[in-house]
Amino acid sequence: MSSKPTVLVTRKLPDAVEARLAGGYDARLNPDDTLYTSDGLVAAADGADAILPCHTEKFTADVIARLPASVKAIANFSVGVDHVDLQAAKDKGIIVTNTPDVLSDATAEIALLCLLGAARRAGEGEALVRTGGWKDWSPAFMVGTQVTGKRLGIVGMGRVGQVVAKRARCFDMEIHYHNRSRLDPALEAGAAFHPDLDDMLPRCQFLSLNCPNTPETRGLLNADRIAKLPDGAIVINTARGGVVDDDALIAALKSGKLAAAGLDVFNNEPDIHPAYRTLKNTFLLPHIGSATRETRDAMGFRALDNLDAIFAGREPNDRVA
Numbered sequence: 001m002s003s004k005p006t007v008l009v010t011r012k013l014p015d016a017v018e019a020r021l022a023g024g025y026d027a028r029l030n031p032d033d034t035l036y037t038s039d040g041l042v043a044a045a046d047g048a049d050a051i052l053p054c055h056t057e058k059f060t061a062d063v064i065a066r067l068p069a070s071v072k073a074i075a076n077f078s079v080g081v082d083h084v085d086l087q088a089a090k091d092k093g094i095i096v097t098n099t100p101d102v103l104s105d106a107t108a109e110i111a112l113l114c115l116l117g118a119a120r121r122a123g124e125g126e127a128l129v130r131t132g133g134w135k136d137w138s139p140a141f142m143v144g145t146q147v148t149g150k151r152l153g154i155v156g157m158g159r160v161g162q163v164v165a166k167r168a169r170c171f172d173m174e175i176h177y178h179n180r181s182r183l184d185p186a187l188e189a190g191a192a193f194h195p196d197l198d199d200m201l202p203r204c205q206f207l208s209l210n211c212p213n214t215p216e217t218r219g220l221l222n223a224d225r226i227a228k229l230p231d232g233a234i235v236i237n238t239a240r241g242g243v244v245d246d247d248a249l250i251a252a253l254k255s256g257k258l259a260a261a262g263l264d265v266f267n268n269e270p271d272i273h274p275a276y277r278t279l280k281n282t283f284l285l286p287h288i289g290s291a292t293r294e295t296r297d298a299m300g301f302r303a304l305d306n307l308d309a310i311f312a313g314r315e316p317n318d319r320v321a
């Protein structure tokens with residue numbers, strides 16, 4: 001019998017991460033990357049000491065209650081932990097960790113891509129070229145919204161939000177932010193803090209959502225809040241679909257209240273609200289914020305650092321429950 005802790009790894013991880021896993025753990029891998037059902041997840045966890053999941057596995061209170069008592073930790077391969085009922089895990093004495101920091105740059109890159117893609121109608125333009133629909137040119141052809149020098153409001157000025165602000169400054173954007181608490185002036189770098197989100201919205205020609213999906217932020221961008229944005233504003237979401245009320249966002253994109261939206265995350269991925277696909281003023285990506293080779297390796301190593309600490313009897317760096 002192996003003395004290494006047994007870890008259920010729910011998805012196919014980068015080779016370097018799986019190689020390190022094999023060194024320190026008895027790893028139950030998923031080479032075919034088949035999605036687990038809730039029942040399958042519970043069954044596969046039988047006898048495991050820990051689980052290393054992605055956001056695709058939902059640890060509801062029910063799933064957590066059914067996990068075998070052997071499971072001491074859920075070491076997420078993600079910074080977002082809205083797929084885990086943290087209170088249920090805590091109540092059962094399961095340690096939960098995430099992978100902050102290492103995906104901030106990659107996610108901020110995608111936020112800027114969404115911002116530029118939505119403003120400059122990149123999805124629409126790419127489809128025209130790709131499908132042979134590009135027939136001529138005129139001064140009115142594919143005219144979008146200029147980004148340079150505009151005001152950007154960031155909801156959630158954590159690690160990702162701060163990198164988004166830094167990159168947006170390269171476009172001379174004026175940065176405003178709403179956050180639970182004000183940042184140190186050094187981190188603020190001149191950004192204007194708005195303790196009340198509703199006060200910030202009228203200033204936001206662009207609005208980037210970078211907050212976690214929690215009971216407090218769920219459905220945060222609703223019809224009332226969209227109405228407070230300037231006409232022709234552009235919304236970017238690289239956080240979680242849950243922070244947006246889809247019907248409200250879609251209505252505003254249809255009416256022209258909003259010029260466009262750049263979205264990398266959605267409610268009910270991948271079965272997203274079908275209207276997003278039919279609207280011309282959406283720039284859509286399939287949740288690839290952290291999808292770079294460097295970042296995916298770093299996320300895996302960070303999850304393993306947390307597991308190593310837990311099994312060495314130390315406090316993991318990234319404990320969230």
Ligand code: 8YV
Pocket residue numbers: 053054055056077078079080081103288289290291
């Ligand atoms: C990850 C993410 O790819 O880390 C997060 O919270 O949203 C993504 O960038 C995904 O969650 C992996 O589980």
